[in-house]
Amino acid sequence: VTPPPHWVPHDVVEQVVKRAGLPPEMSLLDADVTKQIAIAFERYPWIKGNVRVRTSIPARVEVDVEYREPVAMVSVSKGPKSGLFPIDIDADGLPGADFPPSEVVKYPVIENVTAGPLGKAGTDWGDARIVGAARLAVLLKPNWKEFGLKSVRVPSDQESKGAVDELNY
Numbered sequence: 537v538t539p540p541p542h543w544v545p546h547d548v549v550e551q552v553v554k555r556a557g558l559p560p561e562m563s564l565l566d567a568d569v570t571k572q573i574a575i576a577f578e579r580y581p582w583i584k585g586n587v588r589v590r591t592s593i594p595a596r597v598e599v600d601v602e603y604r605e606p607v608a609m610v611s612v613s614k615g616p617k618s619g620l621f622p623i624d625i626d627a628d629g630l631p632g633a634d635f636p637p638s639e640v641v642k643y644p645v646i647e648n649v650t651a652g653p654l655g656k657a658g659t660d661w662g663d664a665r666i667v668g669a670a671r672l673a674v675l676l677k678p679n680w681k682e683f684g685l686k687s688v689r690v691p692s693d694q695e696s697k698g699a700v701d702e703l704n705y
Contacts, residue, residue: 537577537599544582544603545634552580564591577601581631581658584624606630608673608688610646610653610666617652620645627661627670629653644673644680645687665690665703672705 540548553560556576562569570589577587577599588600604624612618620640622630646669654662661667669688676685691703 538601538603540582541603541605543606543634543639548580548582552576555580564593564595564597569597573597573599579658581629581656582634583658604628604630606635606643607670607677608644608646609640610649610661610669611687612649612652613647614650615652621653623661623666623670625670625674627663627667629655629657629659629661631657644676644685646670646673646690647687648689648692650693668701668703669705 537549540546545551552558553576556572556579558572558576562572566572570591574587574589577583577589578585582603584602584604586602590598590600592598606622607625609620609622611620620632622632622635622640622643623646624630646666649663649666651663654660669690672688673680676683676688679685688705690705
C-alpha cells in the first residue's frame with residue numbers, strides 16, 4: 537500500500553480490512569479480488585479515491601491510493617453534533633478519533649457553524665460555506681502564523697443567500 541503520511545494512522549491496511557470485513561486471506565484466483573480490495577480502500581475515510589489495485593504472481597497485491605490531508609477543524613457550537621471536526625480541502629470529514637488534542641490545535645479553526653456534518657467521516661460536510669472556508673485556510677496556510685490568524689469565520693445562513701464565490705469570510 538502507498539505509504540501513509542504522518543497524519544494517517546500507520547495501521548491503514550489492518551483498519552481497511554477490519555472496517556470492510558474482508559477475510560484475512562484472499563485468493564488471487566478470485567476474479568473479483570481486485571474489485572473487493574479497491575472498494576474496501578475507497579470506503580476508508582482517509583482515502584481520497586482513485587484506488588488502483590494490481591495483483592501479481594507469486595501472491596502479491598499492490599494498492600496505490602491518494603490520502604486525504606487535514607486542513608482545518610470545524611467548530612460546531614450547537615446541537616447534538618457539537619465539537620471540533622477535522623476536514624480536508626473538499627470539506628470531507630476525517631476521523632476525529634485519529635487526532636489527539638496535541639494535533640487538533642495545529643490546524644485553523646472554522647467558526648460560526650451551527651450544524652454538524654451530514655454524514656460520517658469520509659463524506660462531504662454538506663455545506664458550501666465549509667468548502668469555501670477550507671479552501672481559504674489552505675490558501676492562507678503559508679502565512680497563517682505570520683499574520684496572526686486564529687480562525688476562518690463562515691457567514692451565517694442568512695448572509696449566505698448569494699453565490700458561494702461572493703461570500704465574505
